[in-house]
Amino acid sequence: MSKVFPHNAGKDNIFKSCDASLSRMGTDYLDLYLLHWRGSVPLRETVACMEELVARGKIRHWGVSNFDLDDMRELWSIPKGDACVTNQVLYHLGSRGVEFDLLPWMQQRDVPLMAYCPLAQAGALRRGLLGSAAVRVAAERHNAAPEQILLAFLLTKPGVLPIPRTGQAEHARVNAEAVGLRLSAEDLEELDRAFPAPTSRVPLDIQ
Numbered sequence: 001m002s003k004v005f006p007h008n009a010g011k012d013n014i015f016k017s018c019d020a021s022l023s024r025m026g027t028d029y030l031d032l033y034l035l036h037w038r039g040s041v042p043l044r045e046t047v048a049c050m051e052e053l054v055a056r057g058k059i060r061h062w063g064v065s066n067f068d069l070d071d072m073r074e075l076w077s078i079p080k081g082d083a084c085v086t087n088q089v090l091y092h093l094g095s096r097g098v099e100f101d102l103l104p105w106m107q108q109r110d111v112p113l114m115a116y117c118p119l120a121q122a123g124a125l126r127r128g129l130l131g132s133a134a135v136r137v138a139a140e141r142h143n144a145a146p147e148q149i150l151l152a153f154l155l156t157k158p159g160v161l162p163i164p165r166t167g168q169a170e171h172a173r174v175n176a177e178a179v180g181l182r183l184s185a186e187d188l189e190e191l192d193r194a195f196p197a198p199t200s201r202v203p204l205d206i207q
Contacts, residue, residue, distance in 0.1 A: 001032040003065065006039020014049045018058050033059040034088060037066040037206075044078050051080050061085045063114075068204040069102045076109075084111065090205045091115035091160070093153050093195050094129050097202040107159050118162035119150050121207050134194035138187040144178075147171075151178035153191055 002021040008014055018033065033053065035046055050062040063086035064075065075081040087106060091098050091113065098113065106113050120126040129135060130146040138149045147164075154162040155178065164175045183191075 001034065002030050003034045003036045005036050006041060009035050009039060009046045009049070010041040011045060011049055014046070015053070015058075018053055022058065029057055030059045031061065032085070033062045034086075035062075035064045038071055043075055043081070047075070047078050047081050047083075051083065054083075063087060065089070065114075065116075066204065066206055069105055069201075072102070072105060082109075086112045086114045086161075088114040088116055088163075090117050090207055091154065091162075092118050092120045092129070093135075093150050093191065094120055094125060095205045096195065096197050097205055099157075100198040100201050102204070103157065103160070110159070112159050112161050113157075115154055115160055115162040116165075117207060118154050118164050119147055129195075132194055134190045137190065138183065141184075141187065142181055144181055145174050147174060148178040148181055149183070149187075149191075151175060152181040152183050153188075155179065155181075156183060156188065 002018075002025065004014055004017050008017040018030070021030065021033075022028065033050065035050075050059070053059045054062065063084050064071070065088040067075065067087050067089070072087060075084060087102075089098055089102070092115070103113055120129055129150060135146045135149050138144075139146045142149070144152075151162050151164065154160050166172050166175065
């Protein structure tokens with residue numbers, strides 16, 4: 001997987017940008033190529049370029065990142081816009097804004113939501129989540145790490161694919177084991193009370 005920056009997402013630069021990514025990664029094609037966020041290049045032009053990259057065999061699939069609901073609706077109004085296979089957005093227990101409208105819209109169309117920073121950014125926010133009573137209690141119930149509770153929470157949402165980033169093998173192993181963790185109704189109720197879902201539309205969280 002690789003991403004193209006908005007200023008390179010038009011016909012003048014996207015093909016060179018994709019070739020540069022292929023060269024850096026030492027591969028002939030990308031399984032997934034994402035538009036990093038909205039920019040000044042018209043979406044229609046970017047979509048046409050993405051489809052041309054597919055036709056040339058440079059990429060297998062394409063998607064977007066940091067698109068809110070209005071962006072996705074606009075994308076779907078464009079010919080071939082619905083060929084987009086995912087939208088990668090920030091989503092974790094402490095940032096649930098996508099649950100109000102974006103996630104339901106994507107679920108209705110069977111478009112997976114790729115959740116980046118599913119453990120939150122390192123720092124006070126992550127420490128607050130991992131150290132919260134609700135997360136700690138759930139972790140004790142399941143003999144699990146608090147990080148696994150955060151990932152398991154997202155995995156209860158249909159169509160959500162959390163992508164935690166780590167450079168350590170042990171962290172990767174712990175993260176992977178969250179797939180087999182099943183949170184109970186009691187766990188989810190307590191997590192909801194501690195970190196409520198939004199009751200109105202909120203701006204897309206970007207970090």
